[in-house]
Amino acid sequence: MNTPTAPSAAPAVRSTYRHGDLRRVLLEAGIELARKGGPDAVVLREATRRAGVAPNAAYRHFAGRDALLQAVRAAALSAVAAAMEAELATLPPDLPPADLARASVRAVGSGYLRFALLETGLFRTAFARSDVLIQATHEAPTAGPGGLNPFELLGAALDKLVAAGVMPPERRPGAEFLAWSAVHGLAMLVVDGPLAPVIGPQMEQVGQRLLDMVEKGL
Amino acid sequence: MNTPTAPSAAPAVRSTYRHGDLRRVLLEAGIELARKGGPDAVVLREATRRAGVAPNAAYRHFAGRDALLQAVRAAALSAVAAAMEAELATLPPDLPPADLARASVRAVGSGYLRFALLETGLFRTAFARSDVLIQATHEAPTAGPGGLNPFELLGAALDKLVAAGVMPPERRPGAEFLAWSAVHGLAMLVVDGPLAPVIGPQMEQVGQRLLDMVEKGL
DNA sequence: TGTACATCAGTGAACGCGCGTTCACTGATGTAC
DNA sequence: TGTACATCAGTGAACGCGCGTTCACTGATGTAC
Numbered sequence: 001m002n003t004p005t006a007p008s009a010a011p012a013v014r015s016t017y018r019h020g021d022l023r024r025v026l027l028e029a030g031i032e033l034a035r036k037g038g039p040d041a042v043v044l045r046e047a048t049r050r051a052g053v054a055p056n057a058a059y060r061h062f063a064g065r066d067a068l069l070q071a072v073r074a075a076a077l078s079a080v081a082a083a084m085e086a087e088l089a090t091l092p093p094d095l096p097p098a099d100l101a102r103a104s105v106r107a108v109g110s111g112y113l114r115f116a117l118l119e120t121g122l123f124r125t126a127f128a129r130s131d132v133l134i135q136a137t138h139e140a141p142t143a144g145p146g147g148l149n150p151f152e153l154l155g156a157a158l159d160k161l162v163a164a165g166v167m168p169p170e171r172r173p174g175a176e177f178l179a180w181s182a183v184h185g186l187a188m189l190v191v192d193g194p195l196a197p198v199i200g201p202q203m204e205q206v207g208q209r210l211l212d213m214v215e216k217g218l
Numbered sequence: 219m220n221t222p223t224a225p226s227a228a229p230a231v232r233s234t235y236r237h238g239d240l241r242r243v244l245l246e247a248g249i250e251l252a253r254k255g256g257p258d259a260v261v262l263r264e265a266t267r268r269a270g271v272a273p274n275a276a277y278r279h280f281a282g283r284d285a286l287l288q289a290v291r292a293a294a295l296s297a298v299a300a301a302m303e304a305e306l307a308t309l310p311p312d313l314p315p316a317d318l319a320r321a322s323v324r325a326v327g328s329g330y331l332r333f334a335l336l337e338t339g340l341f342r343t344a345f346a347r348s349d350v351l352i353q354a355t356h357e358a359p360t361a362g363p364g365g366l367n368p369f370e371l372l373g374a375a376l377d378k379l380v381a382a383g384v385m386p387p388e389r390r391p392g393a394e395f396l397a398w399s400a401v402h403g404l405a406m407l408v409v410d411g412p413l414a415p416v417i418g419p420q421m422e423q424v425g426q427r428l429l430d431m432v433e434k435g436l
Numbered sequence: 437t438g439t440a441c442a443t444c445a446g447t448g449a450a451c452g453c454g455c456g457t458t459c460a461c462t463g464a465t466g467t468a469c
Numbered sequence: 470t471g472t473a474c475a476t477c478a479g480t481g482a483a484c485g486c487g488c489g490t491t492c493a494c495t496g497a498t499g500t501a502c
Contacts, residue, residue: 057446129410177424178431185403192347206395213396217435275479
């Protein structure tokens with residue numbers, strides 16, 4: 001059981017180390033630290049303290065503090081994807097294709113914004129500066145329950161837009177960068193930046209206007 | 219001479235401490251550190267080292283490391299404003315009002331993006347998370363040469379859009395949040411985020427498409 | 437079924453690092469007489 | 470014009486902190502015979 005996913009799924013082949021799921025416990029402690037304080041709060045010693053082990057015990061499971069942080073980042077991205085999926089799941093499935101496609105793009109966007117507001121620390125961790133390019137591994141998946149990561153979920157929603165004839169196919173390439181930028185920018189300004197006090201209360205409304213802009217502008 | 223602006227402007231009244239412009243030297247060292255390494259690189263001891271003074275000498279001019287960082291942030295914001303102004307200055311002044319207004323908004327946006335790419339460290343410092351809300355002081359102005367800070371420059375450009383009849387007045391309130399979000403998001407994704415290698419080369423093109431989207435969507 | 441052994445997860449102690457910040461000081465300057 | 474003095478920018482030394490990381494170890498477990 002060294003992955004944070006379904007404990008009973010892994011067969012006896014090569015998994016299940018001695019007696020510890022220490023890796024899992026450390027990762028969860030790291031996630032909790034990130035939730036509360038963002039990437040800088042992911043401190044190796046504090047994670048081991050919470051796990052009740054000696055500081056150096058972590059080195060049996062992570063190459064160092066950075067490896068732990070990367071695993072936490074992957075988990076945070078996975079949580080972003082889950083938030084998007086949750087938003088998508090609220091859509092009435094019997095919508096006409098064009099409306100469903102538009103609503104899907106909006107749902108992806110508002111899931112993203114909702115996550116940034118509700119899970120600020122994890123959001124900041126997911127998109128923190130890093131020397132290494134984050135990528136999914138078996139140990140550290142970045143996808144949500146549905147198997148797609150945030151970027152892929154957005155891409156899929158945009159594909160629906162094209163399939164439904166709402167967006168001309170020639171505009172499709174690169175469109176995720178534009179949509180993502182808009183939503184990411186608002187999230188960052190509210191979460192980290194100077195807009196928090198200004199926008200905070202009107203967030204829902206501003207978010208919807210931003211999504212209007214993206215919809216029209218794409 | 220304890221402000222970084224025109225040394226000869228201040229009269230003899232209450233200015234000019236003993237023999238040091240140490241405050242200025244420390245601030246400039248801090249800016250240089252931020253340029254190279256972003257907000258975390260603004261380290262009090264390193265600034266004093268570069269200034270050739272003892273570490274605690276800084277406390278004559280800044281309340282502590284955070285005060286130095288805030289001063290550096292203000293300078294970074296001022297530099298953003300300057301970049302926007304530089305972009306605005308390239309516009310042909312004899313454009314019809316509607317075109318000039320549109321071009322102004324674009325210029326503000328591309329100045330912002332250009333600055334983020336060219337002065338990544340300062341950009342990250344300007345918009346870094348901070349407990350204190352940054353605000354201009356006499357000691358630490360956030361405006362560019364023209365006297366407006368980045369947010370005000372954007373606001374002024376949008377006002378032109380309304381004055382020229384390009385944007386309906388009822389859409390004006392809050393429009394800076396939408397425009398800023400879009401541009402800020404792209405900047406952050408390229409500067410900090412996972413999009414750097416993906417977008418890097420096509421940055422100019424993606425930036426223009428983003429500004430198209432904003433123009434249409436507003 | 438019982439025993440010896442290899443494995444390796446977790447221990448205990450220690451390291452060097454660089455940071456921000458404090459204290460009591462010193463000594464060059466500007467000013468009052 | 471000369472002298473005593475107050476000011477206060479910068480000094481020197483030290484502090485406690487928490488971090489990531491290393492070393493040689495110990496002792497519970499699974500496995501081979």
